[in-house]
Amino acid sequence: MTDVGDTERRARAALTRIAEPGDETVGRWLRQMGPVELLRALKGERDAPEGACEQKFAGLRLRAARQDTAADLAAVAAIGGRFLCPGDEEWPGQLDDLGDGRPIGLWVRGPANLRLWALRSVAVVGARACTDYGAHMAAVLGAGLADRGWTVVSGAAYGVDGATHRGALAADGATIAVLASGVDFAYPRGHTELIGRMAEQGLVIAELPPGDHPTRSRFILRNRVIAALTRGTVVVEAELRSGSLVTARRAMELGRFTMGMPGPVTSGLSAGVHQLLRGGATVVTDAAEVVELVGSIGELAPERRGPLLARDLLDPVAARVLEALPARGGADARQVARDSGTVGDVAQGKLFELQSLGFVQRSGGRWELVRTATATAGSR
Incomplete structure (x- = not known):
């Protein structure tokens, strides 16, 4: 596979500044017209796609008038990053399962090859306001997966996400942070150092161009990338209304393995996980059980037995x-x-x-x- 040309790359980079992540309408136009022609239409250089909503297209044209592709590409290059497109050798093909909701492109920081790391990856997500139990289990799970040669993917948020990344880094393992902002914008601010470490030792990726800030809707849309990028998703603590459950359910829809780590039935932070398990997810208690599910034939967890008397x-x-x-x-x-x-x-x-x-x-x-x-x- 050869990388895409510079013209298409610049057009896709521009479109990430114009369209919101996961916009399936824009994704359909992109599929029908191609990135270069779609950008020309948004700049007023050619007609809008047939049947396009006039109001929506007008709003996107306002954004197109303000975008500066050269500045965005220079900004990511200045921090040692790059912009990946579908068709690049490094593009993870499993993201194509998102159909018209596939990312237009990905802004990336970090030395590793995203496609290769994502081939053997597991997402670990959970509550931001997690308990000590949740933080401990997430860190142990992250370290255990890293020890077994798996890439740990999460969203760099407080709570379970951060504990998972730290566990993987402590084991000198591979970890990827999928942000709901630009790759040069550390969010949450308290994880500036952690995200910086991942940019050096792992990978930090985002659909949004440099400088863009996160919003509530962007967090939810970011979760579909986590679900599609990985072989399976593990939820460690989640309330009944939780973005982590959105990730897990999207993973289930995409045919990925979906797992939950149970907790006390008296804890509201376990209620969402238990509901997920009742809905068909698989119970896991450690990294070995996760790998047995998502790994190759023969990667079995040790048999659990009581003491021999x-x-x-x-x-x-x-x-x-x-x-x-x-x-x-x-x-x-x-x-x-x-x-x-x-x-x-x-x-x-x-x-x-x-x-x-x-x-x-x-x-x-x-x-x-x-x-x-x-x-x-x-x-x-």
Whole structure:
């Protein structure tokens, strides 16, 4: 694949200043006319697309009159960034699943190849005002995914997003921040240092040109890029009304894996996750379980088992004889044989085996549980 030409790149860069992210009407015009001709129409150099809403097109033309593509490209170059277009070698093809809502282009900061990093990536999103539990689990999940060679994608917000990015960076792993502003505009301001670190060690990407500020609607629209870019989305804490759930549901619509990390049922910050799980998302509790779901065949999470007790290793007859002994006091061999449904000689032999293993002891003519074995034997 070869990169797109300079004329198309400049036209797409200009259109990111004119159109809002995810505008499917503009996306349809773009598909029908191509970026160069659409930009000419918005500049008044040719007719508007057939059937275009006059009021909408007039509003876009006002924006087109104010845009300065050369300044935007110079601004991103000044911070070591670049502008990617569909058709570039570095363009992540999975974004094309968004159809007419596909980004017009992406402004990028960071040394890594976006397409290659996105091939093996997982989104981790969640509440901004998360609990200590949520922040801890997000950081552990980010570090665990990074340790396993997965790129961690999130939105650089406070709470779960920030904890996830920090976890990945702490593990010297790959992480991508998808912003709802220009790549030169750190938002939230408290994450200026974090976003700067990601621009150096990872990637920071945005649909909006340099200098553009985030708005409520842009945060929601940004989430579709997170969902489409990655193999799956994990939600760590979310209220019933949450942008994180928007990301997860969009991922589900796109056929991506959708996962939730459960929390206390008494917490409102877990209510949204639990609702998502009831709607078909998969429960995950750590990075290994996430990778088992989104990874290749054979990338299995370790089997979860309770502790192995010494009595678990007994053969069935010996276990039955041990169960026949009362929790308090003792019983003679004949009583044990009867209660265990075992022939007398066999029961006697098993009692001696159990004595050698430290489960029982003999007191006169009676057999009783050794005190340390009482808890494992159970009561009758």
